[in-house]
Amino acid sequence: AQTVTQSQPEMSVQEAETVTLSCTYDTSESDYYLFWYKQPPSRQMILVIRQEAYKQQNATENRFSVNFQKAAKSFSLKISDSQLGDAAMYFCAYRSHYQLIWGAGTKLIIKP
Amino acid sequence: GAVVSQHPSRVICKSGTSVKIECRSLDFQATTMFWYRQFPKQSLMLMATSNEGSKATYEQGVEKDKFLINHASLTLSTLTVTSAHPEDSSFYICSARYPLIDEQFFGPGTRLTVL
Numbered sequence: 001a002q003t004v005t006q007s008q009p010e011m012s013v014q015e016a017e018t019v020t021l022s023c024t025y026d027t028s029e030s031d032y033y034l035f036w037y038k039q040p041p042s043r044q045m046i047l048v049i050r051q052e053a054y055k056q057q058n059a060t061e062n063r064f065s066v067n068f069q070k071a072a073k074s075f076s077l078k079i080s081d082s083q084l085g086d087a088a089m090y091f092c093a094y095r096s097h098y099q100l101i102w103g104a105g106t107k108l109i110i111k112p
Numbered sequence: 113g114a115v116v117s118q119h120p121s122r123v124i125c126k127s128g129t130s131v132k133i134e135c136r137s138l139d140f141q142a143t144t145m146f147w148y149r150q151f152p153k154q155s156l157m158l159m160a161t162s163n164e165g166s167k168a169t170y171e172q173g174v175e176k177d178k179f180l181i182n183h184a185s186l187t188l189s190t191l192t193v194t195s196a197h198p199e200d201s202s203f204y205i206c207s208a209r210y211p212l213i214d215e216q217f218f219g220p221g222t223r224l225t226v227l
Contacts, residue, residue, distance in 0.1 A: 045205065045207075
């Protein structure tokens with residue numbers, strides 16, 4: 001069975017600096033998708049970034065980028081120029097068919 | 113972008129009553145919808161997967177007679193918590209799969225409090 005592990009329950013970063021959130025996963029499949037979702041205090045889940053496993057190039061979305069290491073089964077999220085609005089829970093998720101497998105989440109605190 | 117709504121956003125009910133939560137995809141047809149439960153400071157726990165016109169598939173440990181799911185149309189799925197008890201109090205989130213872009217979109221969630 002697939003599993004997703006986020007080993008950092010909480011991270012803090014100074015505003016305008018860079019932070020990296022870690023995620024590892026376990027799967028025997030070769031074709032899958034990986035996601036980072038943001039859940040702010042409103043609790044609305046927001047897709048931050050998506051990575052297809054067959055793509056070697058790391059996905060980027062403005063200040064958000066990933067470091068996808070397929071062999072190591074690692075999928076970290078880098079947030080550059082952190083802003084107060086980035087404060088939220090961040091969940092890493094894996095999907096091979098339709099269902100999402102979720103990590104435990106990392107609470108990101110932004111220090112002004 | 114694709115929008116998923118949930119209604120109600122908050123509900124308080126007495127123990128023993130039933131509560132229905134609606135999940136609608138507003139601008140796309142969703143062949144598959146998912147229902148999650150989220151406890152405070154925890155991750156999402158998948159309860160069931162529903163496909164339009166067929167019975168829902170429940171995850172292990174989820175009581176299908178307590179959590180009734182109906183996916184009657186391509187834009188609407190409902191979750192009914194029957195004979196609710198305080199331990200059913202939680203945050204319930206639905207998501208809908210948009211087949212054309214192979215993406216899931218999430219509703220804003222429903223906070224259920226059972227007194």
